[in-house]
Amino acid sequence: MSFEKCYLQIINSLKGVEVVKDFPIGKYSRYKTGGYCDIAIFPKSEEEFKNAVSIVRGICPLEIVGAGTNLLVSDGGFQGAVILTEKMLSTKQSGNLYVAESGVKLSSVIRDLALNSLSGLEFAVGIPASVGGAVCMNAGCYGKSVGDYVRYVVTENGTLTKGDCEFGYRTSRFLKEKTAIIKVCFALNPSEPEVIEEKLKSYSNMRRNPKGKSCGSVFKNEGYFAGRVIDECGLKGYCKGGARVSEEHANFIIASDGATSQNIYDLIKTIKEKVYEKRQIVLSEELVYLGKF
Numbered sequence: 043m044s045f046e047k048c049y050l051q052i053i054n055s056l057k058g059v060e061v062v063k064d065f066p067i068g069k070y071s072r073y074k075t076g077g078y079c080d081i082a083i084f085p086k087s088e089e090e091f092k093n094a095v096s097i098v099r100g101i102c103p104l105e106i107v108g109a110g111t112n113l114l115v116s117d118g119g120f121q122g123a124v125i126l127t128e129k130m131l132s133t134k135q136s137g138n139l140y141v142a143e144s145g146v147k148l149s150s151v152i153r154d155l156a157l158n159s160l161s162g163l164e165f166a167v168g169i170p171a172s173v174g175g176a177v178c179m180n181a182g183c184y185g186k187s188v189g190d191y192v193r194y195v196v197t198e199n200g201t202l203t204k205g206d207c208e209f210g211y212r213t214s215r216f217l218k219e220k221t222a223i224i225k226v227c228f229a230l231n232p233s234e235p236e237v238i239e240e241k242l243k244s245y246s247n248m249r250r251n252p253k254g255k256s257c258g259s260v261f262k263n264e265g266y267f268a269g270r271v272i273d274e275c276g277l278k279g280y281c282k283g284g285a286r287v288s289e290e291h292a293n294f295i296i297a298s299d300g301a302t303s304q305n306i307y308d309l310i311k312t313i314k315e316k317v318y319e320k321r322q323i324v325l326s327e328e329l330v331y332l333g334k335f
């Protein structure tokens with residue numbers, strides 16, 4: 043089906059939902075590199091989200107984007123539709139359970155939990171994710187992951203309890219199967235406000251994000267620290283066009299203003315080749331590609 047036909051069919055089927063043609067999804071990503079997607083859809087409610095997913099799946103390729111902090115968007119963009127969750131912002135607390143729609147920022151969940159004396163997710167302070175992205179990636183640090191605190195996830199296909207989410211190190215069933223996460227219920231522990239504040243302060247102090255545009259860690263730590271291995275291969279400061287291995291933390295690639303996604307991709311490829319040559323380690327990406335590379 044031609045792009046125009048897809049667009050018209052989506053517009054006609056999703057009355058009242060914001061749909062944008064030729065959306066600069068690359069600029070939306072944290073790297074701010076890469077091209078456009080044909081169609082961007084901004085649902086504002088569970089019903090609009092479910093409806094959009096089911097309609098688009100029958101028409102053209104679909105991707106879901108949260109805060110765009112772990113994405114590398116192809117310079118050629120993405121031929122298809124992207125559902126952006128940034129307007130899915132409802133939350134509800136009941137006892138030690140907290141339900142957040144997928145577009146809510148993790149930082150805002152953590153703030154809200156602190157105000158309600160609920161503890162658990164403090165370790166994630168400083169991860170710039172949306173709830174959907176954090177659960178899809180099973181984001182984490184300091185040996186803890188967001189999935190540890192999930193009670194259930196409402197998806198395009200129904201509700202999954204934690205045991206069905208297949209959480210693993212920076213992965214989940216949602217990442218493998220590309221299933222849309224609509225909202226998430228977290229189970230927390232009641233705690234004293236001072237104790238939570240203390241934890242937040244100490245985790246914030248531990249965080250050292252290198253300066254500049256990045257997607258966080260590019261590679262997974264799988265039995266080794268990727269940053270240390272890359273550093274030991276002498277690659278700190280190594281560049282491809284406008285993309286550079288951070289001098290502060292070798293698992294971060296920093297994009298300068300003139301960088302392209304191809305520069306970042308080429309640098310990732312070179313790092314993998316050099317690390318394999320010198321250490322026989324096959325690095326695998328934590329960052330997610332959107333579009334063709």
Ligand SMILES: Cc1cc2nc3c(=O)[nH]c(=O)nc-3n(C[C@H](O)[C@H](O)[C@H](O)COP(=O)(O)OP(=O)(O)OC[C@H]3O[C@@H](n4cnc5c(N)ncnc54)[C@H](O)[C@@H]3O)c2cc1C
Nearest residue numbers: 108109110111112144171172174175176181182223257258
């Ligand atoms: C400075 C910095 C520091 C970081 N530190 C950490 C860290 O300490 N630990 C860590 O784990 N990560 C870290 N990250 C990486 C990133 O923040 C996480 O991977 C985060 O979980 C991505 O969330 P997002 O909403 O930005 O997802 P996006 O980048 O938008 O998408 C990432 C993946 O999730 C999928 N996705 C997003 N929303 C949904 C949804 N509603 N339903 C289904 N799939 C969805 C996308 O399709 C894609 O596959 C860091 C990034 C930066 C820039």
